[in-house]
Amino acid sequence: MSRFSKSILSLAFAAVATSAFAFETYKGIGRPATPAEIKAWDIDIRPDFKGLPKGAGSVSQGEVVFEEKCASCHGTFGESNEVFTPLVGGTTKDDIKTGHVKALASGDLPQRTTFTKVATISTLFDYIQRAMPWTSPKSLQPDEIYGILAYLLNLSEIVPADFVLSDKNIADIQKMMPNRNGMKTDHGMWPGAPASKGGIGNGGKPDVQAKACMKNCKTEVLIGSIMPDYARNAHGNLEDQNRNFGPVRGVKTGESTVSAPKNSPELEMATISGCMACHGLNNKIVGPGYNEIQLRYKDQTDAEDRLSRKVRAGGQGAWGSIPMPANEHVKDADAKTLVKWILSGAK
Amino acid sequence: MGNPMKIRAASKDGVTEVKVLISHEMETGQRKDSAGAVVPAWWIKELTAKHNDKIVLTSEIGSSVSKNPYLAFKFKGGAKGDKIVVTWVDNKGDTRTDEAAIA
Numbered sequence: 001m002s003r004f005s006k007s008i009l010s011l012a013f014a015a016v017a018t019s020a021f022a023f024e025t026y027k028g029i030g031r032p033a034t035p036a037e038i039k040a041w042d043i044d045i046r047p048d049f050k051g052l053p054k055g056a057g058s059v060s061q062g063e064v065v066f067e068e069k070c071a072s073c074h075g076t077f078g079e080s081n082e083v084f085t086p087l088v089g090g091t092t093k094d095d096i097k098t099g100h101v102k103a104l105a106s107g108d109l110p111q112r113t114t115f116t117k118v119a120t121i122s123t124l125f126d127y128i129q130r131a132m133p134w135t136s137p138k139s140l141q142p143d144e145i146y147g148i149l150a151y152l153l154n155l156s157e158i159v160p161a162d163f164v165l166s167d168k169n170i171a172d173i174q175k176m177m178p179n180r181n182g183m184k185t186d187h188g189m190w191p192g193a194p195a196s197k198g199g200i201g202n203g204g205k206p207d208v209q210a211k212a213c214m215k216n217c218k219t220e221v222l223i224g225s226i227m228p229d230y231a232r233n234a235h236g237n238l239e240d241q242n243r244n245f246g247p248v249r250g251v252k253t254g255e256s257t258v259s260a261p262k263n264s265p266e267l268e269m270a271t272i273s274g275c276m277a278c279h280g281l282n283n284k285i286v287g288p289g290y291n292e293i294q295l296r297y298k299d300q301t302d303a304e305d306r307l308s309r310k311v312r313a314g315g316q317g318a319w320g321s322i323p324m325p326a327n328e329h330v331k332d333a334d335a336k337t338l339v340k341w342i343l344s345g346a347k
Numbered sequence: 348m349g350n351p352m353k354i355r356a357a358s359k360d361g362v363t364e365v366k367v368l369i370s371h372e373m374e375t376g377q378r379k380d381s382a383g384a385v386v387p388a389w390w391i392k393e394l395t396a397k398h399n400d401k402i403v404l405t406s407e408i409g410s411s412v413s414k415n416p417y418l419a420f421k422f423k424g425g426a427k428g429d430k431i432v433v434t435w436v437d438n439k440g441d442t443r444t445d446e447a448a449i450a
Contacts, residue, residue: 079415079417
C-alpha cells in the first residue's frame with residue numbers, strides 16, 4: 001500500500017471516529033445521516049455475502065410467489081422473452097461442473113438468459129431485493145426472495161424440487177452457478193489495487209492507449225461532412241435534448257419548444273402508484289400508452305367504471321398477450337380518479 | 348427419450364390452464380453446420396395432452412416452431428389433483444411423456 005493511500009485511510013478512520021468531522025467542514029449545509037437513513041440505504045449484498053439478510057425459502061414457496069408476482073412478465077418457467085430477456089435456460093449439467101457456460105462461446109444458444117450470464121448468486125439476490133417487482137420494488141420479504149431464487153435454481157436444474165435455500169447454504173450454491181468462472185476481472189473497471197498487488201482488477205488502467213503522434217501528424221482538423229441547413233432541426237432543438245450541465249451540451253438548432261413542465265396531481269398519483277413504470281403518457285412501454293387507451297375507449301360510456309375495476313384487478317388480452325398484474329394497493333377512489341384522468345387526455 | 352418437460356396446470360372458475368415448457372432441439376433441416384453439411388431435421392411432429400384419460404389437445408407441429416418450445420392452453424373442467432399427461436413424438440420416432448397434477 002502506498003503512503004498516499006495510507007493517509008487517505010487514516011482520514012477515513014478519523015471521519016468514522018467523529019461523525020461530525022466531514023459535516024463541520026461545510027457549516028450550515030445539511031446534517032449527518034441518521035443510522036436509520038444509512039440502514040435504509042445500505043442494502044447491497046456482496047459476493048462474499050456481506051449484507052445478506054437471514055432467512056430461508058423452499059422451491060415450492062418460491063413457485064407460489066413467482067406465479068403471483070413475477071410470472072406475468074417473466075413467464076411461469078422464467079422462459080418468457082416478451083418483456084425482458086429470459087431468466088432461465090441455456091445452461092447444462094456440464095456447465096454446472098465447469099463453471100463456464102459453453103453455449104456462450106459456441107453460439108449454440110437462441111437467446112442469452114440471466115443464468116447463462118450471471119456469475120454470482122449474491123447479485124441475483126441483491127437485484128431482486130432492490131428492483132423487483134417492477135411495479136413495487138423493495139416490497140419482497142427476504143424469505144420470499146430466498147424462495148424465488150430456489151425456484152429459479154430448480155428451473156435451471158441446479159437444485160432438486162424439494163430444496164430449501166437459506167443464508168446457511170447459499171455459499172454452497174455459489175459453487176454450482178453455471179457461469180461462476182465466466183467473469184473476467186482483467187480490465188480497468190474494477191476499483192482498487194491491481195491483481196498483482198492483492199486486488200482484483202488491473203488497477204484502473206484504461207483499455208485505450210492514447211499515444212501521442214510523433215511524426216507525419218495532421219496539422220489542422222478538417223470537418224469531413226456537416227448536416228445541411230434544412231436538416232439540422234429535423235429532430236427538434238438539440239439543446240433541449242441534452243443536459244445543461246456536464247461536459248457535453250446540445251447545439252442550438254432551432255427555437256426552443258420546451259416550457260417548464262408542471263406535473264398535474266393525477267400524474268403524481270400515477271407515478272406514486274407505479275402506473276408509469278409500464279404505461280407512458282403518449283407511448284407504449286410494457287402496457288399501452290394513455291393516448292391509445294383514450295382513443296379506444298372515448299366513445300364508451302361505461303368505460304370509466306369498467307377500467308377502474310380493471311386497474312385494481314389486472315387483466316390480459318385487450319392489448320396483447322402481456323398481462324397487467326393486479327394493483328390492489330390502489331384505492332377504489334384513486335383508481336376512478338386515474339381512469340377519469342386518462343380518458344380525459346392524461347396531461 | 349429426450350429431456351423432461353416442465354408442466355404447470357392450475358384450475359380456476361372451472362377452467363384449467365396448462366403451461367408446458369418442452370426441451371427439444373427443433374432443428375429445421377435447413378441449417379448448415381460450419382463444414383457446410385446440412386444439419387438433419389429433428390422436430391416434434393405430434394403433441395397430445397390428456398386430462399386423466401381424456402384427450403383435451405392434439406396438435407401437429409413442425410419445423411417452424413422454436414427450440415425448447417413453450418405451449419399454453421386452456422380447457423373447460425379439471426379439478427385440483429387431476430392428472431395432466433403430455434406426450435410428444437418427433438420425426439426420428441423418439442417420444443417422451445410427462446405428467447403433472449392440477450394445482
